[in-house]
Amino acid sequence: MKIQLLEKIKTIKNLNMLPAVVSKLLQITSNPKSSVQDVAKIVKNDFTLSANILKIVNSPFYGFPRKIVTVNDALVILGYTDIRNIALSLTVFDKLGYTKLININEFWRHSLGVAITSKMLAEIIKYPKPDEAFICGQLHDIGKLILSEYFPEMFKKIIDLANNEKLFIIEAEEKILDGINHAQIGSWICEKWKLPPLITRTVAMHHSPMIAGKFDELSTIVNAADFIIKDSEIGFSGDCKLPEVDADVFEFLNISDEKIDLIYNDVKLKINQAEVFLNMIKNT
Numbered sequence: 001m002k003i004q005l006l007e008k009i010k011t012i013k014n015l016n017m018l019p020a021v022v023s024k025l026l027q028i029t030s031n032p033k034s035s036v037q038d039v040a041k042i043v044k045n046d047f048t049l050s051a052n053i054l055k056i057v058n059s060p061f062y063g064f065p066r067k068i069v070t071v072n073d074a075l076v077i078l079g080y081t082d083i084r085n086i087a088l089s090l091t092v093f094d095k096l097g098y099t100k101l102i103n104i105n106e107f108w109r110h111s112l113g114v115a116i117t118s119k120m121l122a123e124i125i126k127y128p129k130p131d132e133a134f135i136c137g138q139l140h141d142i143g144k145l146i147l148s149e150y151f152p153e154m155f156k157k158i159i160d161l162a163n164n165e166k167l168f169i170i171e172a173e174e175k176i177l178d179g180i181n182h183a184q185i186g187s188w189i190c191e192k193w194k195l196p197p198l199i200t201r202t203v204a205m206h207h208s209p210m211i212a213g214k215f216d217e218l219s220t221i222v223n224a225a226d227f228i229i230k231d232s233e234i235g236f237s238g239d240c241k242l243p244e245v246d247a248d249v250f251e252f253l254n255i256s257d258e259k260i261d262l263i264y265n266d267v268k269l270k271i272n273q274a275e276v277f278l279n280m281i282k283n284t
């Protein structure tokens with residue numbers, strides 16, 4: 001089953017590669033020698049991306065007091081990684097935003113919530129790459145979109161089984177797909193798109209952040225963020241019941257209860273501010 005599904009996913013033409021602009025941005029932003037000018041060159045060549053970046057930088061999510069009118073200013077303000085994240089989000093939505101089996105708006109709200117919370121958790125525990133945490137949060141459930149969009153009959157069976165037997169989606173997936181789940185499928189796509197290995201690994205491990213008896217830091221961050229967002233009832237990613245809190249995960253992160261409470265409050269606010277961001281992704 002694993003080989004068959006992997007082969008089928010490999011042959012989906014629309015998923016073959018990321019657009020050149022995103023690939024170039026990924027290369028440039030992972031090269032410490034590149035400059036803002038290198039990024040500006042790429043962004044300016046893509047009219048839609050430039051326009052969207054200006055809309056996003058002027059949205060309440062960023063809350064700048066004056067209107068930003070040039071791509072150069074937007075780049076300086078947002079920085080490489082935000083630009084890369086915006087470009088990647090728009091692309092993923094463009095490729096995978098048309099499924100009927102998932103309420104796509106609620107799904108993106110869930111993904112963005114997990115992205116924002118992952119970044120907050122990463123900053124609190126001083127994880128060195130909080131922007132990677134954001135992008136992993138954004139992409140963590142991408143495997144569900146692949147299933148619902150390209151394997152709708154299979155995905156319908158998964159949803160029905162989850163509902164009828166009160167299972168989590170991941171449990172139903174593993175029953176129907178012989179042990180395969182959306183985390184693995186998501187990581188196959190990240191690999192195919194040649195995303196950095198750190199992102200691919202985190203997508204693969206977001207439901208099982210422990211490897212060889214030790215927690216993987218970034219996967220644990222995304223796992224905790226996923227719980228917080230489900231517990232806060234922000235968006236919807238398919239599960240009709242709330243997972244039980246994994247005390248070991250929160251113990252590993254070692255964040256005080258006060259800080260966790262702050263995250264619960266902050267994320268609601270930030271998600272509301274990100275509404276413009278969500279609308280834009282929908283309208284591109």
Ligand SMILES: [Fe+2]
Nearest residue numbers: 140141206207
């Ligand atoms: Fe998931």
Ligand SMILES: [Fe+2]
Nearest residue numbers: 140141226237
């Ligand atoms: Fe999730």
